[in-house]
Amino acid sequence: MNRKKTIILLNSSRNGKYVYLLNGMEGLIVKKHLMIEFRIVHKVKGAARKMKVEFHSDREFDLIAIGRACIDLNSVEYNCPMEETMTFKKYVGGSPANIAIGTSKLGLKSGFIGKLADDQHGRFIEQYLRRVGVDTSHMVVDQEGHKTGLAFTEIKSPEECSILMYRDEVADLYLDPSEVSEDYIEKAKVLLVSGTALAKSPSREAVLKSIRLAKKNDVKVIFELDYRGYTWVSTQEASVYYSLVAEQSDVVVGTRDEFDILENLKDGNNEATVNHLFKHSPQLIVIKHGVEGSYAYTKSGETFRGHAYLTKVLKTFGAGDSYASAFLYALITGKDIETALKYGSASAAIVVSKHSSSEAMPTLDEIEQFISERTKDIGVTTRLM
Numbered sequence: 001m002n003r004k005k006t007i008i009l010l011n012s013s014r015n016g017k018y019v020y021l022l023n024g025m026e027g028l029i030v031k032k033h034l035m036i037e038f039r040i041v042h043k044v045k046g047a048a049r050k051m052k053v054e055f056h057s058d059r060e061f062d063l064i065a066i067g068r069a070c071i072d073l074n075s076v077e078y079n080c081p082m083e084e085t086m087t088f089k090k091y092v093g094g095s096p097a098n099i100a101i102g103t104s105k106l107g108l109k110s111g112f113i114g115k116l117a118d119d120q121h122g123r124f125i126e127q128y129l130r131r132v133g134v135d136t137s138h139m140v141v142d143q144e145g146h147k148t149g150l151a152f153t154e155i156k157s158p159e160e161c162s163i164l165m166y167r168d169e170v171a172d173l174y175l176d177p178s179e180v181s182e183d184y185i186e187k188a189k190v191l192l193v194s195g196t197a198l199a200k201s202p203s204r205e206a207v208l209k210s211i212r213l214a215k216k217n218d219v220k221v222i223f224e225l226d227y228r229g230y231t232w233v234s235t236q237e238a239s240v241y242y243s244l245v246a247e248q249s250d251v252v253v254g255t256r257d258e259f260d261i262l263e264n265l266k267d268g269n270n271e272a273t274v275n276h277l278f279k280h281s282p283q284l285i286v287i288k289h290g291v292e293g294s295y296a297y298t299k300s301g302e303t304f305r306g307h308a309y310l311t312k313v314l315k316t317f318g319a320g321d322s323y324a325s326a327f328l329y330a331l332i333t334g335k336d337i338e339t340a341l342k343y344g345s346a347s348a349a350i351v352v353s354k355h356s357s358s359e360a361m362p363t364l365d366e367i368e369q370f371i372s373e374r375t376k377d378i379g380v381t382t383r384l385m
């Protein structure tokens with residue numbers, strides 16, 4: 001009897017051992033008494049079914065993001081502690097702004113709702129967003145002297161990066177509910193909500209209003225947890241608002257640590273997280289695990305695994321925003337979840353090898369070229385007898 005099976009070597013390892021894919025299951029190859037055994041470590045359910053999220057097709061904007069548009073000052077010196085860093089390069093930053101830029105660069109029509117400081121930094125941000133094609137018609141200028149948020153980045157080594165944020169009295173957290181317009185939100189397929197915008201009133205109420213308007217007008221709500229600890233009074237408070245918004249969203253995206261904040265616990269597990277959230281509105285939940293990759297869970301019970309691509313890492317920040325940009329691009333343009341995970345991982349791998357988060361956002365050609373080159377690398381197949 002012919003019992004040949006094809007197994008695929010995946011681009012990842014578990015505790016230093018190679019992980020293989022066989023019949024939709026991930027496992028390790030273990031030698032036992034001259035036999036080769038396939039030991040399952042993870043079942044990838046329904047991998048062949050190609051689930052998609054449906055969006056309105058007749059909307060002027062693919063995605064409208066709400067939250068902060070700020071400035072990143074990225075260390076020009078590599079492998080250097082912040083104390084000794086003398087030179088920083090300026091870019092537009094802020095997670096939702098980065099995602100609006102990333103999706104616009106990929107060809108989506110993106111818009112932004114946010115409040116900018118009435119200063120040189122605020123004007124730089126607005127001009128940059130407009131230049132890369134983001135609609136800024138609903139960005140308002142603060143009239144009360146609030147400032148632009150700044151993020152200084154430190155690149156001690158490719159693995160050891162940190163961000164030092166200056167966010168006292170920042171203009172973005174003063175976005176008022178009266179500055180959120182239903183006429184604008186109803187034009188979108190997707191409202192992208194950043195968790196940090198929930199940290200303080202009146203921005204918190206502005207975001208809650210935008211979610212209500214989105215739901216009223218059949219705009220999908222995508223919640224990027226984007227947790228930045230120092231913006232919050234306590235983790236308890238963050239957990240309350242994160243849960244409230246996640247339960248109302250259609251798609252929730254975050255790292256494992258961010259879901260722990262949402263659930264107000266330590267070392268949570270993905271199954272428990274999704275089981276709870278699927279009792280509410282979400283149809284799709286994406287949980288990221290850094291270089292270990294990411295998982296996408298659907299309400300209908302499927303699980304998909306996205307693998308990080310090996311790349312020459314310059315710094316680790318920017319991974320999440322570039323991942324979200326390409327993942328959402330793929331979802332909104334009707335690609336299946338497996339493809340969206342690949343696009344997200346490829347986009348992140350490209351951005352972590354470059355200096356910035358926003359400016360480095362890849363084009364569609366760059367992502368597709370990257371994936372096609374890497375498919376050759378990881379498509380190593382072997383046969384089990």
Ligand SMILES: Nc1ncnc2c1ncn2[C@@H]1O[C@H](COP(=O)(O)OP(=O)(O)O)[C@@H](O)[C@H]1O
Pocket residue numbers: 255288289290291292293294307308309310311313316317318319320321323344345346348349352
């Ligand atoms: N060092 C890395 N090399 C290549 N890809 C990476 C690396 N770190 C993260 N990624 C990719 O970026 C995605 C998001 O990264 P993660 O660190 O989980 O999010 P965040 O940046 O929001 O903390 C991961 O799922 C992975 O695909």
Ligand SMILES: O=C(O)C[C@@H](O)[C@H](O)C(=O)COP(=O)(O)O
Pocket residue numbers: 070071072092093094095096098151163316317318319320321322357358
């Ligand atoms: O979100 C911010 O305010 C800072 C970002 O602009 C910065 O580029 C960054 O931290 C991005 O990191 P990510 O969350 O890993 O994408």
